[in-house]
Amino acid sequence: PALSGPGCAIAGICDVAPLRLAFPSEKRMLAGAWRRRTSPMIRGGGPARPLSLVVGSAELPLLRKQTADFAGHRARYGLPVTYEEIPGADHFTIMNQMLAPQGRITTLIRQLFEWG
Numbered sequence: 001p002a003l004s005g006p007g008c009a010i011a012g013i014c015d016v017a018p019l020r021l022a023f024p025s026e027k028r029m030l031a032g033a034w035r036r037r038t039s040p041m042i043r044g045g046g047p048a049r050p051l052s053l054v055v056g057s058a059e060l061p062l063l064r065k066q067t068a069d070f071a072g073h074r075a076r077y078g079l080p081v082t083y084e085e086i087p088g089a090d091h092f093t094i095m096n097q098m099l100a101p102q103g104r105i106t107t108l109i110r111q112l113f114e115w116g
Contacts, residue, residue, distance in 0.1 A: 006050040006112035008105065010094060011063045012070070041066070041073055050080040050115045052108045054097075056089030063091070080115070082108070 040046060051074060055067040064085065071083035086094055086104055097103035 004049075006052075006115060008052045008054065008109050008112060009067075009070075010098075010105070011055040011059050011067055011091060012053075013063070013066055041070055045077040046074060046079055048079055050082075050112050052082045052084070052112055054084050054086055054094070054105055054108065056091065056094040057085045057087050058090040059094070060091070084108070 036042060053067050053071045055064050057064075068083060071081050074081035084104070086097055089097065094105070098105040098109075100106060
């Protein structure tokens with residue numbers, strides 16, 4: 001979906017193509033128009049809204065790679081982006097950084113609203 005304001009994305013899949021290896025019966029779904037619609041990595045540019053991308057350092061390698069790759073993708077188009085790995089966090093414990101008033105993700109979200 002298009003950003004209407006600043007955003008914060010946590011450990012995301014930015015290109016669904018690798019999922020076809022895990023779900024071979026879904027090859028048609030993971031190709032073509034659906035992939036273009038759901039994979040921001042294969043679209044040019046993106047919205048010119050500030051976006052913070054965060055992922056835990058203990059997250060799955062594919063999620064860390066795709067989050068970092070998406071930050072690079074936005075940077076290549078000159079779009080406002082930050083990327084950060086939260087030390088020791090995984091797919092579940094990273095949420096503590098958003099729930100805590102002084103958590104790193106809470107801080108990033110505050111900064112986004114000051115920025116954008």
